[in-house]
Amino acid sequence: MSFVLSAQGEKTSPALRMARKYSAFLSYPLAVAGIAWLLLLPCSDLFWRPAYFSENAMLPGQVKPQFGSESHLAAMDRMDAALSASLHEGSIGKQRATAVAEVFSEFGLDTEVQEIVYDEVPRVGQHQGTNVHGILRAPRSDSVEALVIAAAWTTADNQTNINAVRLMAALAQYASEQVYWAKDIIFVVTDSGELGMEQWLRAYHGHQTQSPLYVRSGIIQAALSLEFPPAKTYQNMGLYVEGKAGQLPNLDMVNMMQRVSRIEHLPANFHGMVDETRRASMWKKYLRSAQLLLRQVRSQAFGSLVGVHAPFLRYRIDALTLSGIAKDNDPIARMAQQQRELFWVEPVMAPMLAPGTVHSIGRSCERALRSLNNLLEHFHQSFFFYILPANRNYISIGDYIPAAGLMVGSLLLQAMHLWWMQGPSELRSGDPRTRIERINKYYLLLRRTIPNTMGIILRVHLLGLVLLTLPMIVPHTVLTNTTSTAYLFTFALASISMVLHIADTYWAEAARPMVEWRQLKALVQLYVAVTIACLSVMNFSLAVALFAVAGLPLVLTRACEIGSRMQRAVGILLLLLASPVCTMTLGRNVALGLHPLDFTSSPFRMFLADFHHFSSLVYPLVCMIYWPVNLLCMIIVLMP
Amino acid sequence: MNFLRALLHIAGIFLTAYILTAEVAQAAGAHNKRQKIAQFLDTENHTNNWAVLVCTSRFWFNYRHIANTLSMYRTVKRMGIPDSHIILMLADDMACNPRNCYPATVFDHPQKTTDLYGDNVEVDYRGYEVTVENFIRLLTGRVEAQTPRNKRLLSDDKSNVFIYMTGHGGEDFLKFQDAEEVNSYDIADAMQQMWEKKRYREILFMIDTCQANTMYSKFYSPNVLSIGSSDKGENSYSYFYDHDIGVSVIDRFTYYNLDFFESVDMSSRHTMADLIGTYNTSLIHSNPGVRTDLYARELQKTYLTDFFGAVQEVELTAEPFPIGLKQATG
Numbered sequence: 015m016s017f018v019l020s021a022q023g024e025k026t027s028p029a030l031r032m033a034r035k036y037s038a039f040l041s042y043p044l045a046v047a048g049i050a051w052l053l054l055l056p057c058s059d060l061f062w063r064p065a066y067f068s069e070n071a072m073l074p075g076q077v078k079p080q081f082g083s084e085s086h087l088a089a090m091d092r093m094d095a096a097l098s099a100s101l102h103e104g105s106i107g108k109q110r111a112t113a114v115a116e117v118f119s120e121f122g123l124d125t126e127v128q129e130i131v132y133d134e135v136p137r138v139g140q141h142q143g144t145n146v147h148g149i150l151r152a153p154r155s156d157s158v159e160a161l162v163i164a165a166a167w168t169t170a171d172n173q174t175n176i177n178a179v180r181l182m183a184a185l186a187q188y189a190s191e192q193v194y195w196a197k198d199i200i201f202v203v204t205d206s207g208e209l210g211m212e213q214w215l216r217a218y219h220g221h222q223t224q225s226p227l228y229v230r231s232g233i234i235q236a237a238l239s240l241e242f243p244p245a246k247t248y249q250n251m252g253l254y255v256e257g258k259a260g261q262l263p264n265l266d267m268v269n270m271m272q273r274v275s276r277i278e279h280l281p282a283n284f285h286g287m288v289d290e291t292r293r294a295s296m297w298k299k300y301l302r303s304a305q306l307l308l309r310q311v312r313s314q315a316f317g318s319l320v321g322v323h324a325p326f327l328r329y330r331i332d333a334l335t336l337s338g339i340a341k342d343n344d345p346i347a348r349m350a351q352q353q354r355e356l357f358w359v360e361p362v363m364a365p366m367l368a369p370g371t372v373h374s375i376g377r378s379c380e381r382a383l384r385s386l387n388n389l390l391e392h393f394h395q396s397f398f399f400y401i402l403p404a405n406r407n408y409i410s411i412g413d414y415i416p417a418a419g420l421m422v423g424s425l426l427l428q429a430m431h432l433w434w435m436q437g438p439s440e441l442r443s444g445d446p447r448t449r450i451e452r453i454n455k456y457y458l459l460l461r462r463t464i465p466n467t468m469g470i471i472l473r474v475h476l477l478g479l480v481l482l483t484l485p486m487i488v489p490h491t492v493l494t495n496t497t498s499t500a501y502l503f504t505f506a507l508a509s510i511s512m513v514l515h516i517a518d519t520y521w522a523e524a525a526r527p528m529v530e531w532r533q534l535k536a537l538v539q540l541y542v543a544v545t546i547a548c549l550s551v552m553n554f555s556l557a558v559a560l561f562a563v564a565g566l567p568l569v570l571t572r573a574c575e576i577g578s579r580m581q582r583a584v585g586i587l588l589l590l591l592a593s594p595v596c597t598m599t600l601g602r603n604v605a606l607g608l609h610p611l612d613f614t615s616s617p618f619r620m621f622l623a624d625f626h627h628f629s630s631l632v633y634p635l636v637c638m639i640y641w642p643v644n645l646l647c648m649i650i651v652l653m654p
Numbered sequence: 655m656n657f658l659r660a661l662l663h664i665a666g667i668f669l670t671a672y673i674l675t676a677e678v679a680q681a682a683g684a685h686n687k688r689q690k691i692a693q694f695l696d697t698e699n700h701t702n703n704w705a706v707l708v709c710t711s712r713f714w715f716n717y718r719h720i721a722n723t724l725s726m727y728r729t730v731k732r733m734g735i736p737d738s739h740i741i742l743m744l745a746d747d748m749a750c751n752p753r754n755c756y757p758a759t760v761f762d763h764p765q766k767t768t769d770l771y772g773d774n775v776e777v778d779y780r781g782y783e784v785t786v787e788n789f790i791r792l793l794t795g796r797v798e799a800q801t802p803r804n805k806r807l808l809s810d811d812k813s814n815v816f817i818y819m820t821g822h823g824g825e826d827f828l829k830f831q832d833a834e835e836v837n838s839y840d841i842a843d844a845m846q847q848m849w850e851k852k853r854y855r856e857i858l859f860m861i862d863t864c865q866a867n868t869m870y871s872k873f874y875s876p877n878v879l880s881i882g883s884s885d886k887g888e889n890s891y892s893y894f895y896d897h898d899i900g901v902s903v904i905d906r907f908t909y910y911n912l913d914f915f916e917s918v919d920m921s922s923r924h925t926m927a928d929l930i931g932t933y934n935t936s937l938i939h940s941n942p943g944v945r946t947d948l949y950a951r952e953l954q955k956t957y958l959t960d961f962f963g964a965v966q967e968v969e970l971t972a973e974p975f976p977i978g979l980k981q982a983t984g
Contacts, residue, residue, distance in 0.1 A: 070715055071713055071714065071715050073715055073900060073901065076895070076897070076900050076901075077897060077898070077899075077900035078897040078898060152752060153752075154750075154752040154757065155752040192755070193755060193757060194752065194753050194754060194755040195752065196751070196752040196753050384900065387753060388714055388715065388753060388900070390713055390714070
């Protein structure tokens, strides 16, 4: 203990002495090491582990599938007929839902139509939607548990999800003919995407009284969401697992879904990305994996538009989205499809066996349902925290958390250095005889400035709090008429002016300074380090993003001595580039080699909506941590 | 007159002689009969058979353990042990499991020729009643007062008891229902209690789990013959997989035992040595073990029906034998 803890004057412990000697320099290598660790994650030999099944009960893909008979396909035609009748009348919403409900009841399901009303952001925009669900009761079991098959009416790229609804009809017909279900199966169709699903889940769990659900089953154990835009066959299947706040389903469920789809020769790939072939070069494989990881980071950190499965994860229901990709422009996917076509020489002769057809996908879903049916308990054997660098590999939390640890370490080390350092360099050099005197004077200075420092921190955070709560308080007429961009820029201006005001106030007394910037920086670093550390376990991607935009600038602020005004101006400019307004604007428009973020409105509005509906943490973090830290960095730069 | 008197005398002598001889003969005969009865009852052989068949696994994917136990149950019943002398412990219900696509059946072969659960199954301990405590109480006879007759092992000192256990196990332990374990020392002590309370004459202990041979390594009571399916550090493997039901339906070791029993019936003179001789490590994929050091008789002289059947010692007589309590013990 004494090696670490004792800090009495000259008799400090060896560890502390060492830390003090080197801490001036160590924080930068640590931050670099943290980033380097992240950059090493896509390397296949280092951290990747092969995926395996932990849950013995699942027995994935071990049963002969029975999906595909006449009655199942006839069910699809029935759904088509019912929908075309309702679509002809040019209606959406309720009539479409009622048509679906009628078809479900023909299969013997208990159905209900739910009409929901929701707002986009608090008290802005009244939207209406309709959910419809049908419950297939297990013939020989009590309705204690349930499985959900969900679909939205529109896919992620705004096409009608008609094939998913037809597939659901076929699956409902198939499921109603079987006797071996141990759980109820609930088929849900929503026309409001993730928001509609969230309203349905709230009503199902009894949290909502405006549009309650009366036809219910037991606890939902797992959910599968289907997304199949109109097409005859699919060339690729995508698997999306992230939730709204970075939650992930159990890895067993993900592996099971991959196994059952691989049996049908159309593997489900994470985010629809096919792995590079084995003969490709290391660099190509690295890039592919890095691309997949970046997509995951984006989905997990921001949690926007991740899929209809996402609301389930908040209720601790393991869920994922299976989506069919009809035409993939990705060259690797096209190569894989060509391989498949070579293998299936006579698809016409055996249409039921060809991969990518409705029979094949229906069989995959059937196998998935039977595996889920075999379960007795919630998924609990495998991992809940993982990263997926490739389709059959995972990275365990023990292998990626050290990156966050290193980043947090760099912040903490620098905070420690700034706090303990005996003031600016003039203080340490100079006449050794007066050194103690100078240190004491500096100590008194620090004691005097600490209330001011805390005052600054509090003031800036109060600003952040105002930003956080403003959309909730301001009357909605004002909000609807204000675009969020204008809102943001107004706020940006207000905050910049506040920064300058604070800087002015405290700069005036250069001879007798009111604030010591090292103290300020140390305190801010401490709590940013704690935030990132706590966040890294819950939502690793968000922690990394937060470090990149808030932590890293904090580490680098005033890393070198500031001499001239020019340097201060450059610092402010760089910090402006790192500010939320700038990053969100850039992130919205810049493609970054991924699918461009399909924000229907600004990122800010989207984060606000997610916070309002799903308690997603991005918006509070931006308002209360990111933005204040950015402003504080600017203040630190401007301090004497 | 004299002639008649002489004749009467002679007749009288003959009659007396005859009656006396008859008496002696009868007395001798009674003595012989008593000897015969005593001989019959003091037989060295067993007089009754019991079977304790235990499946310790729960959950749908352990279907094969239930199928193992039920196959043994059918075999033992076919060979003559009645339900009243069989204790069947099944930890889970596969026949009525909602996941069973052939409800109310249990099969041990993908061809589904025999429904093991069909007619006439008497399960004595079912579901959560299959616990370590109940198993040890059953063996040692320390059951609670209100335990019904079919849940008691009413064996005596002339019973041959066949104990069959299957499930998931490891080194020196057997898992009961995913919640508890019984270890080999406990079973060894239970058997010693049985010996002290004269609750068995001979025991055949057969076990089909992973590392099964460790389970009998700690026995120390006399007259126990043990057979295990795999050695320490080895797994026992399942055999047939049924793609309709979606589970494995039988284990290798049990399957090859049953395969042998196809050729055995009540009248067979096959011995334990024959059975053990058919064990083939390359087919079973593990090393089955036999422990004979506690067993007095030779395996070539131990008939299969001594344990698996209920072959009674029957002696046909043409004459009546008085068997009262006094004479029987005389």
